[in-house]
Amino acid sequence: MTGRVLVLGGTAEARQLAARLVAAGADVLSSLAGRVADPPLPPGGVRVGGFGGVAGLTAALDGDPRPFAAVVDATHPFAATMTAHAAAAAAATGTPLLRLQRPGWTARPGDDWRWVDTLEQAAAAMTGHRCAFVTTGRQGLAAFAGLAAPCVVRSVDPPAPPLPPRATVVLDRGPFTVAGERALMVAHGVDVVVTKDSGGSMTAAKLTAARELGVPVVLVRRPPLPAGVPVVATVEEALAWLGR
CATH class of the missing domain: 3.40.50.2000 (Glycogen Phosphorylase B;)
Incomplete structure:
Protein backbone atom coordinates (compact mmCIF):
# COMPACT_ATOMS: atom_id res chain seq x y z
CA MET A 1 0.00 0.00 0.00
CA THR A 2 1.42 3.36 -1.06
CA GLY A 3 0.32 6.34 0.98
CA ARG A 4 -1.01 6.94 4.44
CA VAL A 5 -3.90 4.78 5.76
CA LEU A 6 -6.44 5.83 8.36
CA VAL A 7 -7.97 2.93 10.29
CA LEU A 8 -11.10 3.84 12.22
CA GLY A 9 -10.77 1.29 14.96
CA GLY A 10 -11.70 0.03 18.39
CA THR A 11 -12.29 -3.58 17.29
CA ALA A 12 -10.08 -6.66 17.24
CA GLU A 13 -10.18 -6.61 13.44
CA ALA A 14 -8.94 -3.01 13.39
CA ARG A 15 -5.99 -3.91 15.64
CA GLN A 16 -5.13 -6.93 13.49
CA LEU A 17 -5.28 -4.84 10.32
CA ALA A 18 -3.06 -2.13 11.79
CA ALA A 19 -0.54 -4.75 12.95
CA ARG A 20 -0.37 -6.32 9.49
CA LEU A 21 0.03 -2.96 7.79
CA VAL A 22 2.73 -1.77 10.19
CA ALA A 23 4.59 -5.06 9.75
CA ALA A 24 4.51 -4.47 5.99
CA GLY A 25 6.00 -1.00 6.43
CA ALA A 26 2.84 1.01 5.76
CA ASP A 27 2.19 4.42 7.27
CA VAL A 28 -0.87 3.82 9.48
CA LEU A 29 -2.85 5.95 11.90
CA SER A 30 -5.49 4.21 14.01
CA SER A 31 -8.29 6.34 15.45
CA LEU A 32 -10.15 5.28 18.60
CA ALA A 33 -13.35 6.89 19.85
CA GLY A 34 -12.12 7.04 23.46
CA ARG A 35 -15.25 5.55 25.03
CA VAL A 36 -13.28 2.85 26.89
CA ALA A 37 -10.96 3.99 29.66
CA ASP A 38 -8.07 1.61 28.94
CA PRO A 39 -8.45 0.20 25.41
CA PRO A 40 -5.92 -2.22 23.92
CA LEU A 41 -3.83 -0.17 21.50
CA PRO A 42 -2.77 -1.25 18.01
CA PRO A 43 0.74 -0.89 16.62
CA GLY A 44 1.60 2.27 14.72
CA GLY A 45 0.25 5.76 15.21
CA VAL A 46 -2.81 6.16 17.44
CA ARG A 47 -5.18 9.04 18.08
CA VAL A 48 -7.98 8.99 20.65
CA GLY A 49 -11.16 11.06 20.51
CA GLY A 50 -13.67 12.29 17.96
CA PHE A 51 -12.82 14.32 14.86
CA GLY A 52 -15.60 16.86 15.34
CA GLY A 53 -18.22 15.47 13.01
CA VAL A 54 -18.10 15.23 9.23
CA ALA A 55 -16.35 18.59 8.85
CA GLY A 56 -13.55 17.60 11.22
CA LEU A 57 -13.02 14.22 9.59
CA THR A 58 -13.07 15.81 6.13
CA ALA A 59 -10.36 18.24 7.19
CA ALA A 60 -8.29 15.38 8.65
CA LEU A 61 -8.53 13.28 5.49
CA ASP A 62 -7.45 16.16 3.28
CA GLY A 63 -4.93 17.50 5.77
CA ASP A 64 -1.71 19.16 4.72
CA PRO A 65 1.04 18.08 4.48
CA ARG A 66 0.04 14.41 4.96
CA PRO A 67 -3.37 13.60 3.48
CA PHE A 68 -4.66 10.03 3.68
CA ALA A 69 -4.62 7.78 0.63
CA ALA A 70 -7.32 5.45 1.98
CA VAL A 71 -9.63 4.91 4.94
CA VAL A 72 -10.72 1.61 6.45
CA ASP A 73 -13.75 1.91 8.71
CA ALA A 74 -13.29 -1.02 11.09
CA THR A 75 -15.40 0.39 13.91
CA HIS A 76 -17.96 -1.65 15.86
CA PRO A 77 -20.98 -2.86 13.84
CA PHE A 78 -23.17 -0.54 15.93
CA ALA A 79 -20.99 2.58 15.56
CA ALA A 80 -23.50 3.92 13.03
CA THR A 81 -22.67 7.61 13.50
CA MET A 82 -18.96 7.16 12.85
CA THR A 83 -19.66 4.95 9.84
CA ALA A 84 -21.99 7.58 8.36
CA HIS A 85 -19.43 10.34 9.01
CA ALA A 86 -16.70 8.28 7.34
CA ALA A 87 -18.83 7.78 4.23
CA ALA A 88 -19.66 11.49 3.99
CA ALA A 89 -16.09 12.66 4.56
CA ALA A 90 -14.63 10.14 2.13
CA ALA A 91 -17.10 11.23 -0.54
CA ALA A 92 -16.31 14.89 0.06
CA THR A 93 -12.56 14.38 -0.31
CA GLY A 94 -12.56 11.59 -2.91
CA THR A 95 -10.72 9.31 -0.49
CA PRO A 96 -11.19 5.56 -1.12
CA LEU A 97 -13.19 4.05 1.76
CA LEU A 98 -13.64 0.43 2.79
CA ARG A 99 -15.92 -0.96 5.51
CA LEU A 100 -14.37 -3.89 7.41
CA GLN A 101 -17.18 -5.52 9.39
CA ARG A 102 -17.22 -9.00 10.86
CA PRO A 103 -20.27 -11.13 10.05
CA GLY A 104 -23.16 -11.24 12.48
CA TRP A 105 -23.99 -14.32 14.51
CA THR A 106 -25.86 -17.26 13.00
CA ALA A 107 -28.44 -19.23 14.97
CA ARG A 108 -27.80 -22.92 15.63
CA PRO A 109 -30.25 -25.72 16.39
CA GLY A 110 -31.67 -25.18 19.86
CA ASP A 111 -31.28 -21.39 19.84
CA ASP A 112 -34.34 -19.32 20.79
CA ARG A 221 -30.32 -6.01 14.57
CA ARG A 222 -27.39 -4.08 13.13
CA PRO A 223 -27.99 -0.62 11.67
CA PRO A 224 -27.87 -0.37 7.86
CA LEU A 225 -24.61 0.59 6.17
CA PRO A 226 -24.20 3.63 3.90
CA ALA A 227 -24.94 2.90 0.26
CA GLY A 228 -22.07 2.54 -2.19
CA VAL A 229 -19.32 1.70 0.31
CA PRO A 230 -17.55 -1.62 -0.38
CA VAL A 231 -17.71 -4.06 2.55
CA VAL A 232 -15.41 -6.95 3.47
CA ALA A 233 -15.59 -9.39 6.37
CA THR A 234 -11.93 -10.24 7.02
CA VAL A 235 -8.57 -8.58 7.53
CA GLU A 236 -7.18 -10.53 4.56
CA GLU A 237 -9.84 -9.05 2.28
CA ALA A 238 -9.08 -5.58 3.60
CA LEU A 239 -5.37 -6.03 2.88
CA ALA A 240 -6.18 -7.19 -0.64
CA TRP A 241 -8.37 -4.10 -1.20
CA LEU A 242 -5.63 -1.79 0.06
CA GLY A 243 -3.15 -3.55 -2.19
CA ARG A 244 -5.30 -2.75 -5.20
Missing part, protein backbone atom coordinates in the same frame (compact mmCIF):
# COMPACT_ATOMS: atom_id res chain seq x y z
CA TRP A 113 -33.60 -15.90 19.32
CA ARG A 114 -36.05 -12.98 19.20
CA TRP A 115 -34.98 -10.19 16.83
CA VAL A 116 -35.71 -6.50 17.46
CA ASP A 117 -34.61 -3.26 15.80
CA THR A 118 -33.92 -0.99 18.78
CA LEU A 119 -32.84 -1.06 22.41
CA GLU A 120 -36.29 0.21 23.38
CA GLN A 121 -37.86 -2.80 21.66
CA ALA A 122 -35.37 -5.04 23.46
CA ALA A 123 -36.42 -3.57 26.80
CA ALA A 124 -40.09 -4.16 25.96
CA ALA A 125 -39.33 -7.78 25.06
CA MET A 126 -38.07 -8.38 28.61
CA THR A 127 -41.53 -7.92 30.12
CA GLY A 128 -42.55 -10.94 32.18
CA HIS A 129 -39.02 -12.25 32.73
CA ARG A 130 -37.63 -12.61 36.23
CA CYS A 131 -34.00 -11.58 35.50
CA ALA A 132 -32.35 -10.34 32.31
CA PHE A 133 -28.68 -10.47 31.40
CA VAL A 134 -28.10 -7.18 29.54
CA THR A 135 -24.91 -7.13 27.46
CA THR A 136 -25.58 -4.26 25.06
CA GLY A 137 -22.70 -2.10 26.32
CA ARG A 138 -22.90 0.94 28.56
CA GLN A 139 -24.04 3.25 25.76
CA GLY A 140 -27.83 3.25 25.59
CA LEU A 141 -28.58 1.68 28.95
CA ALA A 142 -31.13 4.42 29.57
CA ALA A 143 -33.49 2.38 27.37
CA PHE A 144 -33.65 -0.18 30.20
CA ALA A 145 -34.02 2.30 33.08
CA GLY A 146 -37.71 1.51 33.49
CA LEU A 147 -37.23 -2.19 34.14
CA ALA A 148 -38.81 -3.25 37.42
CA ALA A 149 -37.37 -6.79 37.49
CA PRO A 150 -33.79 -7.56 38.56
CA CYS A 151 -31.17 -7.61 35.82
CA VAL A 152 -27.44 -8.14 35.37
CA VAL A 153 -25.70 -5.40 33.37
CA ARG A 154 -22.21 -6.13 32.08
CA SER A 155 -19.85 -3.51 30.77
CA VAL A 156 -16.11 -2.86 30.45
CA ASP A 157 -16.26 0.45 32.33
CA PRO A 158 -18.76 1.59 35.00
CA PRO A 159 -21.98 2.69 33.27
CA ALA A 160 -23.45 6.11 33.94
CA PRO A 161 -27.03 6.52 35.18
CA PRO A 162 -29.86 6.15 34.52
CA LEU A 163 -29.75 2.41 35.17
CA PRO A 164 -32.48 -0.11 36.01
CA PRO A 165 -33.23 0.31 39.73
CA ARG A 166 -32.49 -3.35 40.53
CA ALA A 167 -29.43 -3.75 38.32
CA THR A 168 -26.36 -5.71 39.34
CA VAL A 169 -23.39 -4.27 37.45
CA VAL A 170 -20.62 -6.67 36.41
CA LEU A 171 -17.42 -5.04 35.10
CA ASP A 172 -15.56 -7.41 32.79
CA ARG A 173 -13.89 -7.57 29.40
CA GLY A 174 -14.00 -10.49 26.96
CA PRO A 175 -13.18 -12.98 25.71
CA PHE A 176 -15.62 -14.95 27.86
CA THR A 177 -15.95 -18.70 28.33
CA VAL A 178 -19.10 -20.81 28.05
CA ALA A 179 -18.53 -22.17 31.55
CA GLY A 180 -18.19 -18.68 32.98
CA GLU A 181 -21.27 -17.37 31.20
CA ARG A 182 -23.34 -20.36 32.27
CA ALA A 183 -22.24 -19.98 35.90
CA LEU A 184 -23.13 -16.26 35.89
CA MET A 185 -26.58 -16.93 34.44
CA VAL A 186 -27.33 -19.71 36.89
CA ALA A 187 -26.10 -17.70 39.88
CA HIS A 188 -28.43 -14.80 39.08
CA GLY A 189 -31.40 -16.82 37.85
CA VAL A 190 -31.17 -15.27 34.36
CA ASP A 191 -34.09 -16.28 32.13
CA VAL A 192 -33.44 -13.96 29.15
CA VAL A 193 -30.27 -12.58 27.52
CA VAL A 194 -30.32 -9.20 25.76
CA THR A 195 -27.54 -8.31 23.36
CA LYS A 196 -26.63 -6.67 20.07
CA ASP A 197 -25.70 -8.70 17.00
CA SER A 198 -22.05 -7.77 17.38
CA GLY A 199 -20.69 -10.97 15.86
CA GLY A 200 -17.25 -12.42 16.50
CA SER A 201 -15.96 -14.85 19.09
CA MET A 202 -15.06 -12.47 21.93
CA THR A 203 -18.57 -12.41 23.40
CA ALA A 204 -20.28 -15.34 21.65
CA ALA A 205 -19.99 -17.68 24.67
CA LYS A 206 -23.17 -16.23 26.19
CA LEU A 207 -25.13 -17.48 23.18
CA THR A 208 -23.86 -21.01 23.67
CA ALA A 209 -24.56 -20.85 27.40
CA ALA A 210 -28.09 -19.56 26.73
CA ARG A 211 -28.72 -22.41 24.28
CA GLU A 212 -27.48 -25.00 26.77
CA LEU A 213 -29.69 -23.54 29.53
CA GLY A 214 -32.75 -23.12 27.31
CA VAL A 215 -32.71 -19.34 27.83
CA PRO A 216 -34.09 -17.10 25.05
CA VAL A 217 -31.94 -14.35 23.55
CA VAL A 218 -33.23 -10.95 22.45
CA LEU A 219 -30.97 -9.69 19.65
CA VAL A 220 -30.84 -6.13 18.34
Whole structure:
Protein backbone atom coordinates (compact mmCIF):
# COMPACT_ATOMS: atom_id res chain seq x y z
CA MET A 1 0.00 0.00 0.00
CA THR A 2 1.42 3.36 -1.06
CA GLY A 3 0.32 6.34 0.98
CA ARG A 4 -1.01 6.94 4.44
CA VAL A 5 -3.90 4.78 5.76
CA LEU A 6 -6.44 5.83 8.36
CA VAL A 7 -7.97 2.93 10.29
CA LEU A 8 -11.10 3.84 12.22
CA GLY A 9 -10.77 1.29 14.96
CA GLY A 10 -11.70 0.03 18.39
CA THR A 11 -12.29 -3.58 17.29
CA ALA A 12 -10.08 -6.66 17.24
CA GLU A 13 -10.18 -6.61 13.44
CA ALA A 14 -8.94 -3.01 13.39
CA ARG A 15 -5.99 -3.91 15.64
CA GLN A 16 -5.13 -6.93 13.49
CA LEU A 17 -5.28 -4.84 10.32
CA ALA A 18 -3.06 -2.13 11.79
CA ALA A 19 -0.54 -4.75 12.95
CA ARG A 20 -0.37 -6.32 9.49
CA LEU A 21 0.03 -2.96 7.79
CA VAL A 22 2.73 -1.77 10.19
CA ALA A 23 4.59 -5.06 9.75
CA ALA A 24 4.51 -4.47 5.99
CA GLY A 25 6.00 -1.00 6.43
CA ALA A 26 2.84 1.01 5.76
CA ASP A 27 2.19 4.42 7.27
CA VAL A 28 -0.87 3.82 9.48
CA LEU A 29 -2.85 5.95 11.90
CA SER A 30 -5.49 4.21 14.01
CA SER A 31 -8.29 6.34 15.45
CA LEU A 32 -10.15 5.28 18.60
CA ALA A 33 -13.35 6.89 19.85
CA GLY A 34 -12.12 7.04 23.46
CA ARG A 35 -15.25 5.55 25.03
CA VAL A 36 -13.28 2.85 26.89
CA ALA A 37 -10.96 3.99 29.66
CA ASP A 38 -8.07 1.61 28.94
CA PRO A 39 -8.45 0.20 25.41
CA PRO A 40 -5.92 -2.22 23.92
CA LEU A 41 -3.83 -0.17 21.50
CA PRO A 42 -2.77 -1.25 18.01
CA PRO A 43 0.74 -0.89 16.62
CA GLY A 44 1.60 2.27 14.72
CA GLY A 45 0.25 5.76 15.21
CA VAL A 46 -2.81 6.16 17.44
CA ARG A 47 -5.18 9.04 18.08
CA VAL A 48 -7.98 8.99 20.65
CA GLY A 49 -11.16 11.06 20.51
CA GLY A 50 -13.67 12.29 17.96
CA PHE A 51 -12.82 14.32 14.86
CA GLY A 52 -15.60 16.86 15.34
CA GLY A 53 -18.22 15.47 13.01
CA VAL A 54 -18.10 15.23 9.23
CA ALA A 55 -16.35 18.59 8.85
CA GLY A 56 -13.55 17.60 11.22
CA LEU A 57 -13.02 14.22 9.59
CA THR A 58 -13.07 15.81 6.13
CA ALA A 59 -10.36 18.24 7.19
CA ALA A 60 -8.29 15.38 8.65
CA LEU A 61 -8.53 13.28 5.49
CA ASP A 62 -7.45 16.16 3.28
CA GLY A 63 -4.93 17.50 5.77
CA ASP A 64 -1.71 19.16 4.72
CA PRO A 65 1.04 18.08 4.48
CA ARG A 66 0.04 14.41 4.96
CA PRO A 67 -3.37 13.60 3.48
CA PHE A 68 -4.66 10.03 3.68
CA ALA A 69 -4.62 7.78 0.63
CA ALA A 70 -7.32 5.45 1.98
CA VAL A 71 -9.63 4.91 4.94
CA VAL A 72 -10.72 1.61 6.45
CA ASP A 73 -13.75 1.91 8.71
CA ALA A 74 -13.29 -1.02 11.09
CA THR A 75 -15.40 0.39 13.91
CA HIS A 76 -17.96 -1.65 15.86
CA PRO A 77 -20.98 -2.86 13.84
CA PHE A 78 -23.17 -0.54 15.93
CA ALA A 79 -20.99 2.58 15.56
CA ALA A 80 -23.50 3.92 13.03
CA THR A 81 -22.67 7.61 13.50
CA MET A 82 -18.96 7.16 12.85
CA THR A 83 -19.66 4.95 9.84
CA ALA A 84 -21.99 7.58 8.36
CA HIS A 85 -19.43 10.34 9.01
CA ALA A 86 -16.70 8.28 7.34
CA ALA A 87 -18.83 7.78 4.23
CA ALA A 88 -19.66 11.49 3.99
CA ALA A 89 -16.09 12.66 4.56
CA ALA A 90 -14.63 10.14 2.13
CA ALA A 91 -17.10 11.23 -0.54
CA ALA A 92 -16.31 14.89 0.06
CA THR A 93 -12.56 14.38 -0.31
CA GLY A 94 -12.56 11.59 -2.91
CA THR A 95 -10.72 9.31 -0.49
CA PRO A 96 -11.19 5.56 -1.12
CA LEU A 97 -13.19 4.05 1.76
CA LEU A 98 -13.64 0.43 2.79
CA ARG A 99 -15.92 -0.96 5.51
CA LEU A 100 -14.37 -3.89 7.41
CA GLN A 101 -17.18 -5.52 9.39
CA ARG A 102 -17.22 -9.00 10.86
CA PRO A 103 -20.27 -11.13 10.05
CA GLY A 104 -23.16 -11.24 12.48
CA TRP A 105 -23.99 -14.32 14.51
CA THR A 106 -25.86 -17.26 13.00
CA ALA A 107 -28.44 -19.23 14.97
CA ARG A 108 -27.80 -22.92 15.63
CA PRO A 109 -30.25 -25.72 16.39
CA GLY A 110 -31.67 -25.18 19.86
CA ASP A 111 -31.28 -21.39 19.84
CA ASP A 112 -34.34 -19.32 20.79
CA TRP A 113 -33.60 -15.90 19.32
CA ARG A 114 -36.05 -12.98 19.20
CA TRP A 115 -34.98 -10.19 16.83
CA VAL A 116 -35.71 -6.50 17.46
CA ASP A 117 -34.61 -3.26 15.80
CA THR A 118 -33.92 -0.99 18.78
CA LEU A 119 -32.84 -1.06 22.41
CA GLU A 120 -36.29 0.21 23.38
CA GLN A 121 -37.86 -2.80 21.66
CA ALA A 122 -35.37 -5.04 23.46
CA ALA A 123 -36.42 -3.57 26.80
CA ALA A 124 -40.09 -4.16 25.96
CA ALA A 125 -39.33 -7.78 25.06
CA MET A 126 -38.07 -8.38 28.61
CA THR A 127 -41.53 -7.92 30.12
CA GLY A 128 -42.55 -10.94 32.18
CA HIS A 129 -39.02 -12.25 32.73
CA ARG A 130 -37.63 -12.61 36.23
CA CYS A 131 -34.00 -11.58 35.50
CA ALA A 132 -32.35 -10.34 32.31
CA PHE A 133 -28.68 -10.47 31.40
CA VAL A 134 -28.10 -7.18 29.54
CA THR A 135 -24.91 -7.13 27.46
CA THR A 136 -25.58 -4.26 25.06
CA GLY A 137 -22.70 -2.10 26.32
CA ARG A 138 -22.90 0.94 28.56
CA GLN A 139 -24.04 3.25 25.76
CA GLY A 140 -27.83 3.25 25.59
CA LEU A 141 -28.58 1.68 28.95
CA ALA A 142 -31.13 4.42 29.57
CA ALA A 143 -33.49 2.38 27.37
CA PHE A 144 -33.65 -0.18 30.20
CA ALA A 145 -34.02 2.30 33.08
CA GLY A 146 -37.71 1.51 33.49
CA LEU A 147 -37.23 -2.19 34.14
CA ALA A 148 -38.81 -3.25 37.42
CA ALA A 149 -37.37 -6.79 37.49
CA PRO A 150 -33.79 -7.56 38.56
CA CYS A 151 -31.17 -7.61 35.82
CA VAL A 152 -27.44 -8.14 35.37
CA VAL A 153 -25.70 -5.40 33.37
CA ARG A 154 -22.21 -6.13 32.08
CA SER A 155 -19.85 -3.51 30.77
CA VAL A 156 -16.11 -2.86 30.45
CA ASP A 157 -16.26 0.45 32.33
CA PRO A 158 -18.76 1.59 35.00
CA PRO A 159 -21.98 2.69 33.27
CA ALA A 160 -23.45 6.11 33.94
CA PRO A 161 -27.03 6.52 35.18
CA PRO A 162 -29.86 6.15 34.52
CA LEU A 163 -29.75 2.41 35.17
CA PRO A 164 -32.48 -0.11 36.01
CA PRO A 165 -33.23 0.31 39.73
CA ARG A 166 -32.49 -3.35 40.53
CA ALA A 167 -29.43 -3.75 38.32
CA THR A 168 -26.36 -5.71 39.34
CA VAL A 169 -23.39 -4.27 37.45
CA VAL A 170 -20.62 -6.67 36.41
CA LEU A 171 -17.42 -5.04 35.10
CA ASP A 172 -15.56 -7.41 32.79
CA ARG A 173 -13.89 -7.57 29.40
CA GLY A 174 -14.00 -10.49 26.96
CA PRO A 175 -13.18 -12.98 25.71
CA PHE A 176 -15.62 -14.95 27.86
CA THR A 177 -15.95 -18.70 28.33
CA VAL A 178 -19.10 -20.81 28.05
CA ALA A 179 -18.53 -22.17 31.55
CA GLY A 180 -18.19 -18.68 32.98
CA GLU A 181 -21.27 -17.37 31.20
CA ARG A 182 -23.34 -20.36 32.27
CA ALA A 183 -22.24 -19.98 35.90
CA LEU A 184 -23.13 -16.26 35.89
CA MET A 185 -26.58 -16.93 34.44
CA VAL A 186 -27.33 -19.71 36.89
CA ALA A 187 -26.10 -17.70 39.88
CA HIS A 188 -28.43 -14.80 39.08
CA GLY A 189 -31.40 -16.82 37.85
CA VAL A 190 -31.17 -15.27 34.36
CA ASP A 191 -34.09 -16.28 32.13
CA VAL A 192 -33.44 -13.96 29.15
CA VAL A 193 -30.27 -12.58 27.52
CA VAL A 194 -30.32 -9.20 25.76
CA THR A 195 -27.54 -8.31 23.36
CA LYS A 196 -26.63 -6.67 20.07
CA ASP A 197 -25.70 -8.70 17.00
CA SER A 198 -22.05 -7.77 17.38
CA GLY A 199 -20.69 -10.97 15.86
CA GLY A 200 -17.25 -12.42 16.50
CA SER A 201 -15.96 -14.85 19.09
CA MET A 202 -15.06 -12.47 21.93
CA THR A 203 -18.57 -12.41 23.40
CA ALA A 204 -20.28 -15.34 21.65
CA ALA A 205 -19.99 -17.68 24.67
CA LYS A 206 -23.17 -16.23 26.19
CA LEU A 207 -25.13 -17.48 23.18
CA THR A 208 -23.86 -21.01 23.67
CA ALA A 209 -24.56 -20.85 27.40
CA ALA A 210 -28.09 -19.56 26.73
CA ARG A 211 -28.72 -22.41 24.28
CA GLU A 212 -27.48 -25.00 26.77
CA LEU A 213 -29.69 -23.54 29.53
CA GLY A 214 -32.75 -23.12 27.31
CA VAL A 215 -32.71 -19.34 27.83
CA PRO A 216 -34.09 -17.10 25.05
CA VAL A 217 -31.94 -14.35 23.55
CA VAL A 218 -33.23 -10.95 22.45
CA LEU A 219 -30.97 -9.69 19.65
CA VAL A 220 -30.84 -6.13 18.34
CA ARG A 221 -30.32 -6.01 14.57
CA ARG A 222 -27.39 -4.08 13.13
CA PRO A 223 -27.99 -0.62 11.67
CA PRO A 224 -27.87 -0.37 7.86
CA LEU A 225 -24.61 0.59 6.17
CA PRO A 226 -24.20 3.63 3.90
CA ALA A 227 -24.94 2.90 0.26
CA GLY A 228 -22.07 2.54 -2.19
CA VAL A 229 -19.32 1.70 0.31
CA PRO A 230 -17.55 -1.62 -0.38
CA VAL A 231 -17.71 -4.06 2.55
CA VAL A 232 -15.41 -6.95 3.47
CA ALA A 233 -15.59 -9.39 6.37
CA THR A 234 -11.93 -10.24 7.02
CA VAL A 235 -8.57 -8.58 7.53
CA GLU A 236 -7.18 -10.53 4.56
CA GLU A 237 -9.84 -9.05 2.28
CA ALA A 238 -9.08 -5.58 3.60
CA LEU A 239 -5.37 -6.03 2.88
CA ALA A 240 -6.18 -7.19 -0.64
CA TRP A 241 -8.37 -4.10 -1.20
CA LEU A 242 -5.63 -1.79 0.06
CA GLY A 243 -3.15 -3.55 -2.19
CA ARG A 244 -5.30 -2.75 -5.20
